[in-house]
Amino acid sequence: MAILLFTDFGSGDIYVGQVKAVLQGLAPGIAVIDLLHDAPAFNVRAGAHLLAALADRFAPGSVFLTVVDPGVGGARSAVVVHADGRYYVGPDNGLLSVVAARARKSDCRCVLWQPPQLSASFHGRDLFAPVAATLAAQGGLPEDWLVPSSVLKVEFGGDDLPEIIYVDHYGNAHTGVRARGLARAASLVVGAHRLPYGRVFSEVAEGEAFWYENSQGLVEIAVNCGSAAQLLGLKIGDEVAWR
Amino acid sequence: MAILLFTDFGSGDIYVGQVKAVLQGLAPGIAVIDLLHDAPAFNVRAGAHLLAALADRFAPGSVFLTVVDPGVGGARSAVVVHADGRYYVGPDNGLLSVVAARARKSDCRCVLWQPPQLSASFHGRDLFAPVAATLAAQGGLPEDWLVPSSVLKVEFGGDDLPEIIYVDHYGNAHTGVRARGLARAASLVVGAHRLPYGRVFSEVAEGEAFWYENSQGLVEIAVNCGSAAQLLGLKIGDEVAWR
Amino acid sequence: MAILLFTDFGSGDIYVGQVKAVLQGLAPGIAVIDLLHDAPAFNVRAGAHLLAALADRFAPGSVFLTVVDPGVGGARSAVVVHADGRYYVGPDNGLLSVVAARARKSDCRCVLWQPPQLSASFHGRDLFAPVAATLAAQGGLPEDWLVPSSVLKVEFGGDDLPEIIYVDHYGNAHTGVRARGLARAASLVVGAHRLPYGRVFSEVAEGEAFWYENSQGLVEIAVNCGSAAQLLGLKIGDEVAWR
Numbered sequence: 012m013a014i015l016l017f018t019d020f021g022s023g024d025i026y027v028g029q030v031k032a033v034l035q036g037l038a039p040g041i042a043v044i045d046l047l048h049d050a051p052a053f054n055v056r057a058g059a060h061l062l063a064a065l066a067d068r069f070a071p072g073s074v075f076l077t078v079v080d081p082g083v084g085g086a087r088s089a090v091v092v093h094a095d096g097r098y099y100v101g102p103d104n105g106l107l108s109v110v111a112a113r114a115r116k117s118d119c120r121c122v123l124w125q126p127p128q129l130s131a132s133f134h135g136r137d138l139f140a141p142v143a144a145t146l147a148a149q150g151g152l153p154e155d156w157l158v159p160s161s162v163l164k165v166e167f168g169g170d171d172l173p174e175i176i177y178v179d180h181y182g183n184a185h186t187g188v189r190a191r192g193l194a195r196a197a198s199l200v201v202g203a204h205r206l207p208y209g210r211v212f213s214e215v216a217e218g219e220a221f222w223y224e225n226s227q228g229l230v231e232i233a234v235n236c237g238s239a240a241q242l243l244g245l246k247i248g249d250e251v252a253w254r
Numbered sequence: 255m256a257i258l259l260f261t262d263f264g265s266g267d268i269y270v271g272q273v274k275a276v277l278q279g280l281a282p283g284i285a286v287i288d289l290l291h292d293a294p295a296f297n298v299r300a301g302a303h304l305l306a307a308l309a310d311r312f313a314p315g316s317v318f319l320t321v322v323d324p325g326v327g328g329a330r331s332a333v334v335v336h337a338d339g340r341y342y343v344g345p346d347n348g349l350l351s352v353v354a355a356r357a358r359k360s361d362c363r364c365v366l367w368q369p370p371q372l373s374a375s376f377h378g379r380d381l382f383a384p385v386a387a388t389l390a391a392q393g394g395l396p397e398d399w400l401v402p403s404s405v406l407k408v409e410f411g412g413d414d415l416p417e418i419i420y421v422d423h424y425g426n427a428h429t430g431v432r433a434r435g436l437a438r439a440a441s442l443v444v445g446a447h448r449l450p451y452g453r454v455f456s457e458v459a460e461g462e463a464f465w466y467e468n469s470q471g472l473v474e475i476a477v478n479c480g481s482a483a484q485l486l487g488l489k490i491g492d493e494v495a496w497r
Numbered sequence: 498m499a500i501l502l503f504t505d506f507g508s509g510d511i512y513v514g515q516v517k518a519v520l521q522g523l524a525p526g527i528a529v530i531d532l533l534h535d536a537p538a539f540n541v542r543a544g545a546h547l548l549a550a551l552a553d554r555f556a557p558g559s560v561f562l563t564v565v566d567p568g569v570g571g572a573r574s575a576v577v578v579h580a581d582g583r584y585y586v587g588p589d590n591g592l593l594s595v596v597a598a599r600a601r602k603s604d605c606r607c608v609l610w611q612p613p614q615l616s617a618s619f620h621g622r623d624l625f626a627p628v629a630a631t632l633a634a635q636g637g638l639p640e641d642w643l644v645p646s647s648v649l650k651v652e653f654g655g656d657d658l659p660e661i662i663y664v665d666h667y668g669n670a671h672t673g674v675r676a677r678g679l680a681r682a683a684s685l686v687v688g689a690h691r692l693p694y695g696r697v698f699s700e701v702a703e704g705e706a707f708w709y710e711n712s713q714g715l716v717e718i719a720v721n722c723g724s725a726a727q728l729l730g731l732k733i734g735d736e737v738a739w740r
Contacts (some may be wrong), residue, residue: 013521022509023265025308025470028258028289032312033283042521046514052424053479065511069518081479084454093439109258131454133469180507181538209572211617225565226619227511236539238568264666266508268551268713271532275555278499281594295667296722315667325721327697374697376712 014118014141014147015069017062018078018135020049029136030076038146046075050177051247053081055105057176059167060187063109064227069213070150071096076135077144079106084131089122089138090163091152100143102134112169119163124156175201177208182238183246185231190224197253201232203244207254212236256285257390258312260305261321261378265291272379273319280387289318293420294490296324298348300419302410303430306352307470313340315393319378319386322349324437327374332365332381332396333406345377348408362406366390367399382453416442418475418492425481428474433467440496443474447486448497455479499528501555503548504564504621510533518564523630532561537733539567541591543662546647546673549595554724557582562621562629565592571616574704575608575624576649577638579595581634586629588620591651598655605649610642616666661718661735668724669729671717676710683739687718690729691740699721 014034027048034043046065047243050058057077066075080087080102092107094100094114099107103121111117124141129137146152172187181187185202197206199222209221215235220243225231230251232239238243257277263269270291277286289308293301301322309318320413323330323345335350337357342350347365354360364384372380389395415430422428427444438451444463452464458478463486468474473494475482482488500520506512513534520529532551536544544565552561566573566588578585578593580600585593589607597603608628617624632638658673665671670687679696687709694705706729711717716737718725725731725739 013518019590023292024423025290025420026302026422028287028310029469031287031306032256032258035287036313038283041524044514044517044521046518047511048507049423054439061511065515066516070522082456085456131466136469177511179512180510188281213571215570223617226616226622227513263614266535267666268533268547268663269665271530272551272712274530275499275501275532278530279556282528292666325699328699373712374709379712 012072012147013044013074014038014143015044015046015073015075016048017046017050017075018048018066019050019052019058020048020078022134024137025233026133029133030140033136033140034144037141038148041147050079052079054247055079055081056167056172057187057247059106060172060176061185062106063113064189064229066097066110067228069097073097074143074147075099076139077101077106078135078139080104080134082234083134085103088164089123089134089142089144090161091120091142092163093118099144100139100146103164103198105163105167108163108166109169111163113165119161121158121161122156123158173251175247176246176247177249178240182240183225183231183233184239184249185225185227185229186251187228188251189228190230192252193253199232200251200252200254201228201243201245206208206232255315255390257281257319257386258287258289258290258316258318259317260289260308261291262293262301263291263321263378266380266490267379269376272376273383275434276379276383277387280384281391284390286427287476293322295322297439297490298322298324299415300417300430300490302349302352303415303419304428305349306356307432307472309340309342309353310471315420316340317390318342318384319382320344320349321347321378323347323377326377330386331407332349332377333364333404334363334385334389334400335406335446337359340411341389343382345391346407348406348410351406351409352412355409362404364401364404366401373492397476417424418490421483421490421496422487426468426474426476427482427484427492428468428470429494431473431494432471435474436473436496442475443495443497444486444488449475498507498526498633499530499560500543500560500629500669501530501532501559501698502534503532503536503542503561504534505536505538506534507562508620512619513623515619518625519622519626520630523627523737524634527633535732536565537663538565540733541565541567541644543660543673543733544660545592545595545653546662547671550675550715551595552583553585553714559583560629560633561585562625563592564588564621565589566590566620574650575620575628576647576721577632578641579604584632586625586632589650591653594649594654596654597649598652605647607644607647608642609644627636633658636699648716649719659737661731664726664731664733668715668726669711669719670725670735671711671713671715674716674737674738675714675718677714679716679739685716685718686738686740687729687731687735692718
């Protein structure tokens with residue numbers, strides 16, 4: 012059992028610690044794990060696909076606190092999604108919609124509960140964290156905290172996203188395409204580049220670009236001992252295709 | 255109960271882990287939370303104001319281990335400040351002086367205790383961490399570890415600091431001015447820019463700059479879906495005024 | 498007792514959290530401490546020397562999970578080194594060879610155990626983490642997980658490395674040379690620069706470069722209130738000498 016954090020709060024910034032202090036106060040003794048705090052800022056769709064790929068291997072009962080929320084303080088609701096046994100707390104802006112759409116069984120509830128003090132810009136700390144902590148500590152939420160039934164307002168659907176959704180610190184470019192079932196003979200096309208498949212870095216010559224199935228099950232563009240993002244000029248949002 | 259870390263050790267660097275190993279050895283089972291490890295380097299005054307804003311919401315009994323310490327290894331003392339029920343361990347270079355000046359009740363004691371091995375450059379690990387861990391684990395320090403009574407040698411006072419004291423990873427520029435009581439009709443002036451008030455990001459057009467009360471209670475300069483620091487050319491130390 | 502992480506996974510990236518989730522599942526309640534996640538990428542020798550300097554102060558029984566592994570997915574083995582009472586789990590590519598060579602007593606065993614699911618590129622999560630967690634939780638590994646006896650395939654030896662092995666976020670350049678016993682009168686030569694010894698930052702004029710014994714016991718090149726890397730144009734791999 013753990014609370015998993017997936018945000019764009021910045022791993023080196025002042026926000027994560029404030030969230031953890033709330034979690035520690037309300038759910039002491041429950042492990043809190045930083046999954047990612049540098050989710051693509053302002054890009055909710057990319058974040059939704061990355062979250063779905065990462066969440067897949069976690070045990071039932073896990074609680075995800077998820078925030079990529081450019082609209083914080085505006086009209087969007089807070090939601091709790093219960094998908095394949097895992098809980099997700101976050102804004103109703105599409106971030107949880109890929110996880111929900113892909114689940115064999117999922118259920119969505121809007122959050123009615125309001126904290127005594129709600130800042131305009133930090134619902135991660137003031138609203139989502141108390142909800143996630145309560146959920147983790149008590150295994151559920153009081154019924155009057157939630158709208159009896161609801162649907163997500165923003166839906167991206169469960170299909171693959173043939174775009175770059177994340178660039179890691181090695182310069183590897185992760186796409187929103189699940190690799191399972193893809194023909195290894197196919198070349199990946201991104202911009203003016205056409206890249207062959209490789210099973211793993213060490214099977215490709217140093218400095219050479221290729222695509223492979225990464226450890227999250229996604230198609231990833233990489234360069235052995237180098238930065239694919241730099242070498243090929245890749246960035247989040249670039250489209251990919253197969254030929 | 256938790257130990258809160260506020261330092262300029264760098265969130266991705268080799269220093270924080272060494273501090274945590276000491277804390278874990280001397281105060282096992284006590285939560286350690288990273289508040290900030292990228293405090294403005296070499297700028298103790300900015301750090302002092304940021305710390306005061308962040309610390310305000312923490313429960314009595316919390317222990318802050320605070321290090322922004324360009325003078326490490328020189329003549330400055332180590333101090334323990336007990337302010338409004340919270341403990342702060344750090345160098346006597348002004349870093350704790352804003353917290354102390356603003357407290358309803360505060361008390362300052364120099365640290366006499368010396369570790370068996372004290373490196374010249376890493377008192378955070380060798381001196382401050384054992385003091386903070388002992389304080390957290392035992393709820394106080396042996397009397398002979400402390401000078402019976404002392405005052406801070408460097409005092410910045412408790413007044414607001416009308417300067418940019420922190421730029422976060424979104425590019426938002428935090429000032430040392432507390433927002434409570436400020437007229438929302440006033441414009442903030444920074445460099446050649448004059449910025450209106452906005453309650454929250456989503457009430458402002460995309461790409462537009464404004465000032466608002468941030469989640470730490472400070473005046474902050476921001477741009478909806480953009481970087482204020484980049485757009486307006488802001489950096490730590492820039493002065494702000496109202497008109 | 499703790500599990501110490503030393504990797505090049507990036508402190509702000511998606512990899513560390515996945516490793517921690519595995520550790521938390523298999524060794525709940527055991528402290529996990531991030532020693533470094535920005536070890537020099539692709540530079541195993543530099544990482545090996547930095548690890549040896551950092552590990553030296555940790556208590557017997559500590560378990561180090563170490564990954565700088567450009568050859569992941571290729572032919573190299575996983576190894577467990579037991580050196581002076583501490584355990585090290587990592588790839589057999591030289592990363593653990595400095596620690597092993599310097600130990601008064603050390604022992605090396607290849608790992609036979611394979612996880613049910615092994616990704617091509619993330620042995621840190623799939624292979625090394627379960628081994629480290631089992632070791633920490635049970636104080637040892639089942640005999641059939643290990644080759645009865647083995648030697649490291651790649652050996653860098655235990656001698657000092659007169660090169661820059663790490664540049665920290667202050668811009669201080671750490672070398673692979675242990676400072677104990679070095680004559681303080683000697684000047685350090687790096688590129689076209691000749692630098693005097695200083696005991697500590699505050700004994701040197703602001704903006705001045707010097708060398709000193711850092712808190713890991715290594716020779717380090719620093720500038721008081723400035724960045725040595727920037728001022729002197731230093732980078733990992735640059736050679737140093739004494740004159």
